Amino acid sequence: MNMDQLKRQAAARALEEVRDGMQLGLGTGSTAKHFVELLGERVRAGLNVIGVPTSEATRLDAERCGVPLTTLDEIDHLDMTVDGADEIDPEFNLIKGGGGALLREKIVAAASDRMIVIADDSKWVPMLGRFPLPIEVIPFGLGATRRAIEKAFAACSVSGQMAVRKAKGDDKDGHVFVTDGGHWIVDAQLEKIADPPHLATALSAIPGVVEHGLFIGLASSAVLAGGEGIRVIERRKPKGD
Numbered sequence: 001m002n003m004d005q006l007k008r009q010a011a012a013r014a015l016e017e018v019r020d021g022m023q024l025g026l027g028t029g030s031t032a033k034h035f036v037e038l039l040g041e042r043v044r045a046g047l048n049v050i051g052v053p054t055s056e057a058t059r060l061d062a063e064r065c066g067v068p069l070t071t072l073d074e075i076d077h078l079d080m081t082v083d084g085a086d087e088i089d090p091e092f093n094l095i096k097g098g099g100g101a102l103l104r105e106k107i108v109a110a111a112s113d114r115m116i117v118i119a120d121d122s123k124w125v126p127m128l129g130r131f132p133l134p135i136e137v138i139p140f141g142l143g144a145t146r147r148a149i150e151k152a153f154a155a156c157s158v159s160g161q162m163a164v165r166k167a168k169g170d171d172k173d174g175h176v177f178v179t180d181g182g183h184w185i186v187d188a189q190l191e192k193i194a195d196p197p198h199l200a201t202a203l204s205a206i207p208g209v210v211e212h213g214l215f216i217g218l219a220s221s222a223v224l225a226g227g228e229g230i231r232v233i234e235r236r237k238p239k240g241d
């Protein structure tokens with residue numbers, strides 16, 4: 001089974017948690033895209049749900065698949081968000097933002113009663129950090145922001161190269177990647193993040209940092225698909241702890 005089939009399997013397992021009438025956060029990325037497509041099939045068969053997309057890409061996918069959409073201005077909470085991740089550690093800390101959607105993803109996850117992470121099992125790691133940590137920044141004053149980020153890294157005993165993310169695509173190569181919110185992303189290659197909550201707090205305190213890809217205390221469970229089958233792992237602590 002190839003990676004894409006594993007991602008679809010994880011998405012299909014998460015779909016079993018969806019109940020009629022639910023208000024759902026719809027994640028972004030190649031794994032979440034499978035969930036949106038499978039959800040669309042259920043909607044076309046009569047399931048009644050409404051979704052809040054975490055990116056413009058997901059909004060377009062959901063519209064194409066016939067999933068009704070709303071916003072967090074029109075509803076006051078979400079029952080569940082289903083989203084992918086770039087890394088998941090045993091404490092259910094995540095790195096997200098490989099696709100650049102971390103800001104909306106975090107807003108939506110925080111507004112949800114539950115967040116189910118769907119992934120192939122290569123994303124389950126003993127310690128976060130091999131995947132470059134995305135940090136969403138305001139372009140203004142980027143030099144000062146980068147220096148502040150370096151200080152935060154030093155205070156948290158991590159270090160590594162930072163690079164402003166470039167866009168990919170035939171006509172975009174070489175251009176800076178711009179998020180749905182109009183910001184830039186700095187990717188930090190840290191290799192090991194021994195204390196993700198500490199680093200998350202330090203990065204959040206920097207004025208030019210809009211958001212970062214460390215999701216702490218947000219994920220409630222993980223659905224991991226691998227060669228041996230599917231594992232569903234529940235986080236022991238309640239959301240927010």
Ligand SMILES: O=C[C@H](O)[C@H](O)[C@H](O)COP(=O)(O)O
Pocket residue numbers: 027028029030031032083084085086095096097098099100101102105
């Ligand atoms: O910004 C993107 C998101 O955080 C994705 O959920 C994450 O990058 C995982 O994406 P994928 O399922 O494509 O590996």
